Amino acid sequence: MRVRILTLSVAIVLMPGFLLAQDTKPAAKEPAARHAVVTPDQLVWKPLIPGVESAVVSGDPDKKGGLYVIRIRSKGDAKVPPHWHVTDEHVTVLTGSFLVAHGDKYDAAKLIELKTRPSRCTEKGPSSSTS
Secondary structure (H helix, E strand, O other): OHHHHHHHHHHHHHHHHHHHHOOOOOOOOOOOOOOOOOOHHHOOOEEEEOOEEEEEEEEOOOOOOOOEEEEEEEOOOOOEEEEEEOOOEEEEOOOOEEEEEEOOOOOHHHOEEEEOOOEEEEOOEEEEEEO
């Protein structure tokens, strides 16, 4: 019994010292990532094709293999001809709707309508057309 009381007493006395001796700051080998917030008024819109504009939210679309986020907006109906994607593409419709199809030629009968909030992923590769 005496050994238990002695052990407990020593542990109680040493506990604050152990707690204070611990380094409370994590060792950072790399600088912390910044949390970037981009508001709509900060976007720089540039013409993409007639009637369609795009703005870079983050990253660099021209950098091969890099991740990036862009926003696209159109005034009325706009048709994007079939084209290739060199990387996967993720589409989220913020307002309105977006019509999309796969194939080497534009075919209105194949268009699928994406409405607000659904997301779509196009894997890299040939032919995607939109309207």
